[in-house]
Amino acid sequence: MKIPYYPGCTLKTTAKPFEDTTKAVSEAVGIELIEMPRWNCCGTVYSLASDDLMHQLAPIRNLIRVQDMGYDRVTTLCSMCYNTLEQANQLVKSDPEKLEKMNSFMDQEEDYTGGVTVVHYLTVLKEMGFDSLPVKNPLKGLTVVPYYGCLLLRPEEISIDNPERPTVMAELLTSLGATVVDYPYKLECCGSYHTVNHKEVVCEKTYHILSSARKRGAEAVVLSCPLCEFNLDFRQKDLEQELAPMPILYFSQLLAISLGLFDALEFDQHYVDPKPLLKEKGLLR
Amino acid sequence: MTDTIKTRMIKVYIMGKEYDVPEGLTIMKAMEYAGYRFIRGAGCRAGFCGACGTIFRKKDEYKFKTALACQTPAEDGMYLTELPFVPANKAEYELEELASGPNIIVSLYPEIARCVSCNTCTKACPQDLQVMDYIQASLRGDIEQAAELSFDCLQCGLCAARCPADIVHYHVGQLARRLYGKFILPKSLHLKERNDEIEAGVFDQEMENLTTMDLDQLKKSYIERDIEK
Ligand code: SF4
Ligand code: SF4
Ligand code: FES
Numbered sequence: 306m307k308i309p310y311y312p313g314c315t316l317k318t319t320a321k322p323f324e325d326t327t328k329a330v331s332e333a334v335g336i337e338l339i340e341m342p343r344w345n346c347c348g349t350v351y352s353l354a355s356d357d358l359m360h361q362l363a364p365i366r367n368l369i370r371v372q373d374m375g376y377d378r379v380t381t382l383c384s385m386c387y388n389t390l391e392q393a394n395q396l397v398k399s400d401p402e403k404l405e406k407m408n409s410f411m412d413q414e415e416d417y418t419g420g421v422t423v424v425h426y427l428t429v430l431k432e433m434g435f436d437s438l439p440v441k442n443p444l445k446g447l448t449v450v451p452y453y454g455c456l457l458l459r460p461e462e463i464s465i466d467n468p469e470r471p472t473v474m475a476e477l478l479t480s481l482g483a484t485v486v487d488y489p490y491k492l493e494c495c496g497s498y499h500t501v502n503h504k505e506v507v508c509e510k511t512y513h514i515l516s517s518a519r520k521r522g523a524e525a526v527v528l529s530c531p532l533c534e535f536n537l538d539f540r541q542k543d544l545e546q547e548l549a550p551m552p553i554l555y556f557s558q559l560l561a562i563s564l565g566l567f568d569a570l571e572f573d574q575h576y577v578d579p580k581p582l583l584k585e586k587g588l589l590r
Numbered sequence: 591m592t593d594t595i596k597t598r599m600i601k602v603y604i605m606g607k608e609y610d611v612p613e614g615l616t617i618m619k620a621m622e623y624a625g626y627r628f629i630r631g632a633g634c635r636a637g638f639c640g641a642c643g644t645i646f647r648k649k650d651e652y653k654f655k656t657a658l659a660c661q662t663p664a665e666d667g668m669y670l671t672e673l674p675f676v677p678a679n680k681a682e683y684e685l686e687e688l689a690s691g692p693n694i695i696v697s698l699y700p701e702i703a704r705c706v707s708c709n710t711c712t713k714a715c716p717q718d719l720q721v722m723d724y725i726q727a728s729l730r731g732d733i734e735q736a737a738e739l740s741f742d743c744l745q746c747g748l749c750a751a752r753c754p755a756d757i758v759h760y761h762v763g764q765l766a767r768r769l770y771g772k773f774i775l776p777k778s779l780h781l782k783e784r785n786d787e788i789e790a791g792v793f794d795q796e797m798e799n800l801t802t803m804d805l806d807q808l809k810k811s812y813i814e815r816d817i818e819k
Contacts, residue, residue, distance in 0.1 A: 314729055314730035314731075317692070317730045317731060317732065318692035318693060318730060318731045319692070319693075343723065344726075345705075345707040345722065345723070345726040346705065346707065346726060346729055346730070348706075348707075349703075359706050359708060359754070360706055362706055362707050362708050362709075363705075363706055363707035366707050366709070410708075411709065413709065413712075413713065414709075
């Protein structure tokens, strides 16, 4: 399967391991990611002001680039990029007047026709069927929880799964051989950009999410968002309460391990080093 | 009887006042013809220095235009103005002390994160550069692409004058090119060798001979020099 891939800025910088493992996994399972030759920042966060079209230009311009490539779908990894791109997409699809105004502003581009759909990479995998993944190194004995946060599921119109009771990551992780446990905080917001000016807000969230996961027996938390990763991982450094270090992993890192793609792994950009846990379980070479 | 070639005159409006100027002049020359004198805002007059970035509109066209005044012909019905200089702050850094990391450009020019991808900068560029794309490349730490896309920048400042996010594109591009040259481009080894030779004094005698030669000798040795084939 061929699909254009929108990377987003973080995947090229602080979340490079997320991208590298996904590329290796894609190659192994026959998904041909065609990295977009030209793209800009997704817009970083969806603008909720209904009359502020300036902040919709960035996401829509990216969709024009996909259209220029001759495709009607594009996939992305970062939950934030997914959310911003698809929300903007739905805004202009449902409001032709806004679309027309934006097209006339972007007069050096082809008009956007509204014909592109943004699909998260988890959805691409799900369409292929998790059962078809060539698992060589099952995640036996590893107990994990998925963490969705907000951006994959809210608002409902762009949700990649049931927004109240999502199962997609649990299904994926189960098919990789991991033991998945449930806990009440999988949909909780991580505090998002409060991490810049109000890190205490994020610390509180992080503590609740991780301690709850720990109580249910989780040994690692699995997610799909570089900002959630930063908050749940690096904010452990600033917690006031005692909490045993909890490794935070991108789903693609566990996918790469289970498919035996060890060369693609890189754990330098984590605060809590996941390697001791993974070694203890005999999952790393 | 002598034939005089009659120059066609065109009408331009400078700072709101109408002038007749001969057709075929550049915007800069047309303004000088009308009596304006450029003490600043003009340099090479050849499209290289970027000093003469200017703005104009044409009668009955809604588009706001930008150009190099020394390169763009004045046309009938143009609204011209004195050439703007674009004030811009430049980050202070010691290139030697910078490390090449993904967030280096955005840490020195944090305002690039405000870019909304409106592409106004690209439309303003008289060099037809993909200005928005080089800002976006800088934002995501792609120094190589930022350096390549901004390579032909003349620092005219028109992009910065138009940007709604107050970004100073040309300084960002310049930093990208400096980082590219310092950390990414392969080092030229022969340059280092030659520098070492110079420092070791290998050419001192030859230099001494040249600087003390009398003129005739100098001419003779110039004519008889080895010319690389
Ligand atoms: S990038 Fe900006 S400063 Fe450089 S030539 Fe273009 S408009 Fe002028
Ligand atoms: S004009 Fe400014 S905000 Fe618009 S694309 Fe260029 S850098 Fe970004
Ligand atoms: S005066 Fe130097 S570019 Fe016009």
